[in-house]
Amino acid sequence: MAEKKVLVGMSGGVDSTVAALLLQKEGYEVVGVYMKLHDNEAYHRENYAKARRVGEYLGVEVHFLDISGDFRQEVYDYFVEEYRTGRTPNPCVVCNRQIKFGRMLEFADSLGIEKVATGHYVRSDGRYIYMARDRSKDQSYFLAQVRKEVIPRLLFPLGEWLKEEVKAYAAEIPVLQDLATQKESSEICFVENDYTEVLQRHMEIDREGEVLNEAGEVVGTHKGYMHYTIGKRRGFTVRGAHDPHYVLSVDPERNRIVVGTREKLEERSFEISRINLFEDLTEFDCQVKVRYRTRAIPAHVVIDGERGRVELGEPVYGLARGQFAVFYDGERLLGGGEIL
Numbered sequence: 001m002a003e004k005k006v007l008v009g010m011s012g013g014v015d016s017t018v019a020a021l022l023l024q025k026e027g028y029e030v031v032g033v034y035m036k037l038h039d040n041e042a043y044h045r046e047n048y049a050k051a052r053r054v055g056e057y058l059g060v061e062v063h064f065l066d067i068s069g070d071f072r073q074e075v076y077d078y079f080v081e082e083y084r085t086g087r088t089p090n091p092c093v094v095c096n097r098q099i100k101f102g103r104m105l106e107f108a109d110s111l112g113i114e115k116v117a118t119g120h121y122v123r124s125d126g127r128y129i130y131m132a133r134d135r136s137k138d139q140s141y142f143l144a145q146v147r148k149e150v151i152p153r154l155l156f157p158l159g160e161w162l163k164e165e166v167k168a169y170a171a172e173i174p175v176l177q178d179l180a181t182q183k184e185s186s187e188i189c190f191v192e193n194d195y196t197e198v199l200q201r202h203m204e205i206d207r208e209g210e211v212l213n214e215a216g217e218v219v220g221t222h223k224g225y226m227h228y229t230i231g232k233r234r235g236f237t238v239r240g241a242h243d244p245h246y247v248l249s250v251d252p253e254r255n256r257i258v259v260g261t262r263e264k265l266e267e268r269s270f271e272i273s274r275i276n277l278f279e280d281l282t283e284f285d286c287q288v289k290v291r292y293r294t295r296a297i298p299a300h301v302v303i304d305g306e307r308g309r310v311e312l313g314e315p316v317y318g319l320a321r322g323q324f325a326v327f328y329d330g331e332r333l334l335g336g337g338e339i340l
């Protein structure tokens with residue numbers, strides 16, 4: 001009987017498969033769990049079957065955990081409500097806190113297992129989380145809201161791996177070959193193509209509205225405010241405009257958007273709430289990412305109770321409310337907060 005036991009979140013994809021394999025090689029007794037998150041039954045049938053196939057290959061049990069009720073309440077409903085209020089949610093950040101590194105750890109507790117692993121591309125030394133070696137796949141941004149108490153329990157076997165190496169590793173194993181070549185999953189697991197398809201199931205999002213300039217004059221029309229996020233530059237009309245125009249703000253109550261030229265998107269400071277830090281910091285210098293796919297830029301942060309203020313060392317163009325500001329000290333994740 002192996003002394004070291006680990007619960008691995010097995011989605012049926014190549015990353016969690018290789019993660020489980022590497023842990024087993026290291027001498028861990030692996031127990032798998034497939035979590036049913038959203039309610040696309042066909043998706044789950046297909047992916048749970050893959051996870052079970054990997055389980056058979058590894059000779060490990062793969063539990064099926066239906067937490068679709070929790071997921072709906074804490075991730076999906078939040079996603080829909082945020083768009084309804086004219087904001088731009090980040091469901092993966094919330095899912096990692098509440099579900100993957102929340103409910104999945106409770107499930108590990110119920111099995112008497114201390115360690116939990118996933119195929120996320122991040123590194124950890126048991127105290128902090130760091131960017132992955134594969135910077136193009138780095139997922140540390142999405143872990144900024146994870147509770148700091150859980151970090152010592154987490155293992156991320158892929159932190160030092162490049163995605164290409166992971167695929168090549170799986171491709172060597174005949175029964176896993178198809179996983180190595182399958183197409184990458186979409187960024188948000190319950191969004192197949194476009195987020196508006198999800199919103200459409202819950203409300204009327206195609207309601208034409210007015211486009212205003214900063215002076216408050218009506219200059220065009222748009223398709224319905226939920227189609228827009230700050231910084232977007234397509235899908236609306238602006239009469240007589242020569243330069244490209246960008247969404248500067250969204251007014252859900254009046255179904256209006258305000259647009260302007262790129263320099264009007266410039267922001268040098270902002271407020272945050274839902275603050276989560278891995279160290280007790282109240283005032284600090286760091287680098288901040290204001291969305292996932294962006295470069296980290298220098299910042300000074302002051303925390304005051306539930307709120308914080310971020311002063312940027314250089315301007316950003318387009319700051320979407322509802323996205324997360326994520327702080328780093330070099331490669332080390334310091335935490336983050338939601339942009340107000």
Ligand SMILES: Nc1ncnc2c1ncn2[C@@H]1O[C@H](COP(=O)(O)OP(=O)(O)OP(=O)(O)O)[C@@H](O)[C@H]1O
Binds near residue numbers: 009034035120
């Ligand atoms: N439905 C699920 N059940 C169990 N674990 C999951 C599930 N979805 C994701 N995970 C875990 O979270 C990790 C990161 O999830 P993400 O959605 O980013 O997956 P991914 O990069 O597509 O990985 P994979 O190739 O393993 O599907 C996965 O590697 C896996 O360990």
